Amino acid sequence: MMRTDQTFIISFFIRKKKNQPEIANLYTRITVNGRRLEISLKRTLPVEQWLPDACRVAGSSKEVIQLNSKIDQTRALLYKAFDELQREGQLVTSQLVKARYLGTDVKHKSLQDLINYHNTNMISVLKKGTLKNYYTTGHYLEDYLLTNYRTSEYFLKQINYEFILGFENFLRSKPKLHNNGVMKHMERFKKMMRLAGDLDWIEKNPTKRFKLRFDKVDMVYLTKLELEKIKNETFERPVLSINRDVFIFACYTGLTYSDVKALTKNHVHIGVDGNKWIYTRRSKTNTSVRIPILKEAQEILDYYKNHPKIDGTDKLLPVYSNQKINQYLREIAVKVKISKKLSFHAARHTFATTVTLANGVPIETVSKLLGHHKISTTLIYARVLDSKVSMDIDNLRKKLIG
The missing domain is CATH 1.10.443.10 (Intergrase catalytic core)
Incomplete structure (x- = not known):
């Protein structure tokens, strides 16, 4: 049952960099029932462009439009997190809202959870050689996270089309992987994400939009x-x-x-x-x-x-x-x-x-x-x-x- 006795306020502010006082980091502050918590949006902007009363960035450049879009998107996602928690009948806290927003609460599965689940439950389904190929794809995904995101824990709800294209480019950087090898790893990644959808671990599967592009290979046979x-x-x-x-x-x-x-x-x-x-x-x-x-x-x-x-x-x-x-x-x-x-x-x-x-x-x-x-x-x-x-x-x- 939804609780209606809880207050929720979102605001945005900047904090100047110590070594570059003319540049500031962008933050959001959430307040639930009077208790506040800050979240870095991992964006920077010139101090002079910040409009504190409007919580917006002044200007019309491409960069400014992206920053204001980030603010709007963050506000919408935070409200969504708060509403979800309320519908679940929880006594919402600022920590819970942050965790739901970041995808770190227990309701959300990580990419590592998916890899482990697939490899454990497919032992009796897939052939040994096929399963070995999935292990390799899983290792590449883990390396990609560590190399590009500096983490081994990444939540399925965070995976978007940019993540998918980044993984493809990461695979293409491997000297021993040619196009068809890259596509086979992407194909296995798509199948794992489809499994996540079947398990209701994700609402939408962003890999559906990714098209596999195999090169035609000449068939080798003896005359x-x-x-x-x-x-x-x-x-x-x-x-x-x-x-x-x-x-x-x-x-x-x-x-x-x-x-x-x-x-x-x-x-x-x-x-x-x-x-x-x-x-x-x-x-x-x-x-x-x-x-x-x-x-x-x-x-x-x-x-x-x-x-x-x-x-x-x-x-x-x-x-x-x-x-x-x-x-x-x-x-x-x-x-x-x-x-x-x-x-x-x-x-x-x-x-x-x-x-x-x-x-x-x-x-x-x-x-x-x-x-x-x-x-x-x-x-x-x-x-x-x-x-x-x-x-x-x-x-x-x-x-x-x-």
Whole structure:
């Protein structure tokens, strides 16, 4: 029930700087039931421009307009804080009004509260790699607060569009982060703020207005000639041969790194055609996929079935860490004189393009093998294949001649 027996007065005043008496700091004074408390507005102005009776700054310059706007905004927010506390039936004090105005009272959640809540409650929802990416975004947000705001505690109600743009610029200042990396962090920040909205921790979500701008990235895949070069190369270092073979296996199955790493003997079954198939689920989407094991992939499985690195386990292949295997793949690319920036994910692209689509496998089948929910996702691969276009046109020519 709203209390009506409480008085509330707001005034504004200036205080001269000791080392610059011609410049003053701007303050507001709130008085609740006769008890006063001052709040710095963190703004300065020339002493001669202050109009004490009007509580305004004299002049019409851009700076003066901004200062007077700050005064009006502060007055409105203080009244709002007071009214909220009254509606809650509290015996309002000047300290409570200040805390509500600054967002430091217990009703308001901080950005750190949101990061902690997300990371704690999403452990059973998100994959380990995805959660790790959120940890990194959270660390960047914490660094941003310390660097730009000199604090580790920042309230969600304080986050505005200026804060969001500042975070984007902060990320862009990191030498190892390119545009798409910046956008991925901004995307995760937007998702966390959407969670804050769902939890009713914020009234409005300012990140809704921020548009993600990803650069188009050329898809890296191996041509038939490049694939053969890697397959037939002899390496002196066994570690290169192992990682090459695991990569080639992925080129003939279309599986991602995490899916290949997770493969065990229990994933191999006899399919409808009497041949060996891999029955598994994509770690990223939990989509069920069934993949016939081609001869090239089976030869690799046979070769490594008794390898010391997996002996005594039910693992199918000796898979190194993602970071290590990508490091070895770059070394392999240099060795076989392939100028492409090779990573493990290029194997999945190679399966979709060179191994399947280029050999006439229908796009619907390729989509099913890749575990895509929408065929439009798979169509991306079809667009990059000039050889497939050429082959289809050749078939058309033959039909037209006939």
